Amino acid sequence: MSGHVHKDYIGAKFGMWLFLFTEVLLFGGLFILYAVYLARYPQEFISAGGELDVRFGGGNTLVLLTSSLFVAISITALRREKVRLAMGLLGATIGCAALFMINKYFEWTAKFSHGIYPGSEHFAAMKPGEVVFFNIYYLTTGLHGIHVVIGAIILAWTMCLIRSGRVNAKDWVILENAGLYWHLVDLIWIFIFPLYYLVLH
Amino acid sequence: MSEASIPASAGRGFFGEAPYRGIFGWIFSTDHKRIGLLYFWSIVTFFIVGVALGVLIRLELFAPGETIMGAQTYNAVFTLHGVIMIFLFIIPGIPAAFGNLIMPIQxxxxxxxxxxxxxxxxxxxxTGACMALLSLFTGGGPPDTGWTFYVPFSAQTSTNVSLAALAVFVLGFSSILTGLNFVTTIHRLRTDGMTWTRIPLFTWTLYATAWIQILATPVIGITVALLFAERVLGTGLFDPTQGGDPIMFQHLFWIYSHPAVYIMVLPGMGVVSDIVAVFARKPAFGYKAMVVSSLAIAFAGSLVWAHHMYTSGISDLAVMVFSFLTFIVAIPSAIKVFNWLATLYQGSILLDPPLLFALSFILLFTIGGLSGLVLGSAATDVHVHDTYFVVGHFHFVMFGGTGMAFFAAMHYWLPKIYGRMYDKTVATVSWVIIFVGFCILYIAMKVVGIQGMPRRYYDYIPEFTGLNQLATFGSWILTLGLILMFVNIFRGLFYGEPVGNNPWGGASLEWQIPSPPPTENFGDEDPVVTHGPYDFKKAGIL
Structure with a gap:
C-alpha cells in the first residue's frame, strides 16, 4: 500500500451517525412490539409494570446521564490538551457503566428470586399479557445492557489509543465517535426508562 | 484469482501490488478492487452451490411421489436453496462485488x-456464510423452515434454526456496514467536478440501495435475534401461549425483507442503465427521472411489506392500503423500463454480450413485474397465494432481473478488471441457451401455479406432471447455458486477448484508466470531471 493517508473527519462522523441510525432501528423493532402489545394488553401491562422498581430505573437513569456528561467533557478536555483529565473522565464513565450493570444485576436478581423469568412455574401461572410484558422487558433491557458493555469496551479501547498517543488533541475523531456511541446508549435508555418504569404506574 | 496467469507485460495493475504474500495479499487487503474480487468469487461459488440445489429440487419434482429424496430432505434442500440464493448471492451480488469493484472508480x-x-x-x-453452512451438519440437522423462518414452526422445529438465524444476523451486519460505507463514500469522496448529476446511474442505484441496507436491515437483525431468544431462552414474544403474536414476526420479517427485494433489484437496474446507454451510444434518456425513480423505489418499497401477508389474517383495511401502496411501486419501475427503451430508440446499437444480458433483464423483469401486479392485487392474490405462480414470479424478477444483470455486469466490467476479453461468440451462444432454458423453466412454473400447484411440497397430483417435467427440462437447458457462460468468461479472463482501456466505448471514469486498474485507480493526480457519464461526444467516443 502506498503512503497516501486519507483523513476525513466529517466522513468518519457521518459514517458513525449512519451506524447510530441502524442501532435506533434495531431497538425500534422492540419498541414496535411494545406498542402493539401495550395496545392489546393495557391492563396486564399496568399490573406487570407496577412490579418494576422505579428506584432501580431512576438510579440507572441518573448514572447514565452523568456518564454522558463525563464523556462530553472528556472530549473538550482532550482538545485542550488536558490528557490526564480526559483519561480520568473516561475512566469515570466506564465506572458509571459498571455501576449501571451492578444495579441491573441486583434488579434482575430480585425479579428472578420472585420467580419472574421465562420457564419458571410462577411465570407460567401469570396472565399472557403479563408474560409478554416481562419477556419484552427482559429482552429490551438485556439488549440495552449488552450495548452498555460494548460501549464501555469501546471507551476502554479509546483510552488505550489516547495513552499511546494515536488519539490526541489534533486527532480526536475516534474519541468523538466513541462518545457518540455512548450518548446513543444513554438515549435509548431515556426511552426505555419512562416506557417501562413510569407510564405504567 | 491466480495472479500468475496475468503476464507482467500486460500491465498487471493492482494484481501486481499485493500488500502481503500469497492468499494473505487478498484476505487482508483493504483495496476495494481486491475486496470486490473476494466478494465476486465467494458469491459465484455460493451461486453455483445454489444452482446445484435448485437442480436437485427440479429433479425431485420430475415425477409425482418420491423421486430422488424424501419429504424432510426436500424441505432442507429448498430452504438451503433459498437461504443461499437470497442471503449469499442476490443481496450481496451486485452491490458488494461490482459495487466495490466499480463504484469508487466511477x-x-x-x-x-x-x-x-x-x-x-x-x-x-x-463468517455468516460458514455459520449457515455449519447449521446443516450440527444441532438437529439442516433447517427445514424455508428461507422466511416463519414462527411458530421455526420456533418449534428441532432442526438447527438457531444457528441459521444467527448466520442471518451476521450477514445482515455485513450488509449494513457495506451500505454505510457506500453512502459515506458517495457523499464524501467524489472527485472535483463529479457533481450529483454527473454520477453514473449505476452508482446512483447503489446509493439508493445502500440507504435501504442501512434503514431496513437492523429490523431483520432484531427479528432473527428474537427468534433466537425464543428458541434458546424461551422468551416467547411470538408465542401465543405466552401472549405473543406470530403475525408480528411476519410484519417485522417483511419490514426488512420486502425492502430487501429492492436491495436485490435496484443495483441490477443501475447496471442495465449504464450498459444500455453505452451500447446505444446515447446519453441515458431521462437521467434525472432515473435518479428520482431509484430513490422513489427505495422509499415506496419500504411501505409495502404487508402485501406478503394478505392471507395471514390482517384486517381488510390493511390489505387495501398495502395493495394500493404496492401498485405505487410499479410507477417508478415503469419509468425505468420506458427510459431504457427510449435510450435504445434511434441509438447506434452494438449487440455485444453485455447488452444482450441487459436486454433480457428488461424483458424478463417486465414480465415478472407485471405478474407481480397479479399478486399485488388482493383479490387475485388470494387465489395464487403460495402457489408456483409466486415461485415463477419471483424467479422472473430475481433471476431474470438481478441474475441477468449480474451476468451483464460480469460481461461488461470483468474485462476491465482483469484486462482480458472472453470469446464474444460463445458468450452470445450461452446467452441464447440461458434465455431459452429460463423461459421454459419459469413459464412452466407460472402456468402450473395458475392451475393450483402449491409451493414447498415434494409431491403433487398426477395432473401437474407434464408441466413439471417441462420445467425440469428447462432447468437442464438453463444449467447447460450457465456452465458454458461461466467457463467461457473465466477462461477469457485468464487467457483471453488483452483489452485496451475502453473496450466498449464508455464515457464514465472507469474506462479512462488502464485495464487492470492500478492500486489507487488514478495516478498522482485525482481526475477532474468535466462532463456527464454518458456524454460520448465530449468523452471523444463519438
Missing part, C-alpha cells in the same frame, strides 16, 4: 471511505 475515488471496515464486511460475510 466517482473518481481512490478507495471507499472506510477501507478497513470494507474488509471487515467481507470477513463478516464469510
Amino acid at each position: 466517482i473518481g475515488a481512490r478507495d471507499v471511505a472506510f477501507p478497513k471496515l470494507n474488509l471487515f464486511s467481507w470477513w463478516l460475510y464469510m
Whole structure:
C-alpha cells in the first residue's frame, strides 16, 4: 500500500451517525412490539409494570446521564490538551457503566428470586399479557445492557489509543465517535426508562 | 484469482501490488478492487452451490411421489436453496462485488471511505456464510423452515434454526456496514467536478440501495435475534401461549425483507442503465427521472411489506392500503423500463454480450413485474397465494432481473478488471441457451401455479406432471447455458486477448484508466470531471 493517508473527519462522523441510525432501528423493532402489545394488553401491562422498581430505573437513569456528561467533557478536555483529565473522565464513565450493570444485576436478581423469568412455574401461572410484558422487558433491557458493555469496551479501547498517543488533541475523531456511541446508549435508555418504569404506574 | 496467469507485460495493475504474500495479499487487503474480487468469487461459488440445489429440487419434482429424496430432505434442500440464493448471492451480488469493484472508480475515488471496515464486511460475510453452512451438519440437522423462518414452526422445529438465524444476523451486519460505507463514500469522496448529476446511474442505484441496507436491515437483525431468544431462552414474544403474536414476526420479517427485494433489484437496474446507454451510444434518456425513480423505489418499497401477508389474517383495511401502496411501486419501475427503451430508440446499437444480458433483464423483469401486479392485487392474490405462480414470479424478477444483470455486469466490467476479453461468440451462444432454458423453466412454473400447484411440497397430483417435467427440462437447458457462460468468461479472463482501456466505448471514469486498474485507480493526480457519464461526444467516443 502506498503512503497516501486519507483523513476525513466529517466522513468518519457521518459514517458513525449512519451506524447510530441502524442501532435506533434495531431497538425500534422492540419498541414496535411494545406498542402493539401495550395496545392489546393495557391492563396486564399496568399490573406487570407496577412490579418494576422505579428506584432501580431512576438510579440507572441518573448514572447514565452523568456518564454522558463525563464523556462530553472528556472530549473538550482532550482538545485542550488536558490528557490526564480526559483519561480520568473516561475512566469515570466506564465506572458509571459498571455501576449501571451492578444495579441491573441486583434488579434482575430480585425479579428472578420472585420467580419472574421465562420457564419458571410462577411465570407460567401469570396472565399472557403479563408474560409478554416481562419477556419484552427482559429482552429490551438485556439488549440495552449488552450495548452498555460494548460501549464501555469501546471507551476502554479509546483510552488505550489516547495513552499511546494515536488519539490526541489534533486527532480526536475516534474519541468523538466513541462518545457518540455512548450518548446513543444513554438515549435509548431515556426511552426505555419512562416506557417501562413510569407510564405504567 | 491466480495472479500468475496475468503476464507482467500486460500491465498487471493492482494484481501486481499485493500488500502481503500469497492468499494473505487478498484476505487482508483493504483495496476495494481486491475486496470486490473476494466478494465476486465467494458469491459465484455460493451461486453455483445454489444452482446445484435448485437442480436437485427440479429433479425431485420430475415425477409425482418420491423421486430422488424424501419429504424432510426436500424441505432442507429448498430452504438451503433459498437461504443461499437470497442471503449469499442476490443481496450481496451486485452491490458488494461490482459495487466495490466499480463504484469508487466511477466517482473518481481512490478507495471507499472506510477501507478497513470494507474488509471487515467481507470477513463478516464469510463468517455468516460458514455459520449457515455449519447449521446443516450440527444441532438437529439442516433447517427445514424455508428461507422466511416463519414462527411458530421455526420456533418449534428441532432442526438447527438457531444457528441459521444467527448466520442471518451476521450477514445482515455485513450488509449494513457495506451500505454505510457506500453512502459515506458517495457523499464524501467524489472527485472535483463529479457533481450529483454527473454520477453514473449505476452508482446512483447503489446509493439508493445502500440507504435501504442501512434503514431496513437492523429490523431483520432484531427479528432473527428474537427468534433466537425464543428458541434458546424461551422468551416467547411470538408465542401465543405466552401472549405473543406470530403475525408480528411476519410484519417485522417483511419490514426488512420486502425492502430487501429492492436491495436485490435496484443495483441490477443501475447496471442495465449504464450498459444500455453505452451500447446505444446515447446519453441515458431521462437521467434525472432515473435518479428520482431509484430513490422513489427505495422509499415506496419500504411501505409495502404487508402485501406478503394478505392471507395471514390482517384486517381488510390493511390489505387495501398495502395493495394500493404496492401498485405505487410499479410507477417508478415503469419509468425505468420506458427510459431504457427510449435510450435504445434511434441509438447506434452494438449487440455485444453485455447488452444482450441487459436486454433480457428488461424483458424478463417486465414480465415478472407485471405478474407481480397479479399478486399485488388482493383479490387475485388470494387465489395464487403460495402457489408456483409466486415461485415463477419471483424467479422472473430475481433471476431474470438481478441474475441477468449480474451476468451483464460480469460481461461488461470483468474485462476491465482483469484486462482480458472472453470469446464474444460463445458468450452470445450461452446467452441464447440461458434465455431459452429460463423461459421454459419459469413459464412452466407460472402456468402450473395458475392451475393450483402449491409451493414447498415434494409431491403433487398426477395432473401437474407434464408441466413439471417441462420445467425440469428447462432447468437442464438453463444449467447447460450457465456452465458454458461461466467457463467461457473465466477462461477469457485468464487467457483471453488483452483489452485496451475502453473496450466498449464508455464515457464514465472507469474506462479512462488502464485495464487492470492500478492500486489507487488514478495516478498522482485525482481526475477532474468535466462532463456527464454518458456524454460520448465530449468523452471523444463519438
